[in-house]
Amino acid sequence: MENEKIEKLNEKLEKEFKEFCEVLKTKTPEEIIERAYEITVKEELKDELINMDLHDKEIEIMLGHNDLLTEFYHDWLDCDTPLGESLRENLQESVAIITRYYENKPKDKER
Secondary structure (H helix, E strand, O other), X not given: OHHHHHHHHHHXXXXXXXXXXXXXXXXXXXXXXXXXXXXXXXXXXXXHHHHOOOOHHHHHHHHOOOOHHHHHHHHHHOOOOOHHHHHHHHHHHHHHHHHHHHHHOOOOOOO
């Protein structure tokens, strides 16, 4: 039963995101570019929600709620941690990884 509810939530979120994208397709390229951040965040929210370990009651409530992605998007905008901070931390880690890789990579023999 729980898997069925999770699948319904997945379908609901996919439908909301598709409808959001369909509305955007009627906009000018400039308007779409202005909403690129919203597109990205809503897609990430959708994917995260699908992969979360949710309780049955949480799923039931979300199934009955309209426009979840917009609700969660606005919650994200009110969040104290900007995306840039998370991105910066990830980039710092990536830079450290590639730096270690190239520092440890055997040098080509001089010809």
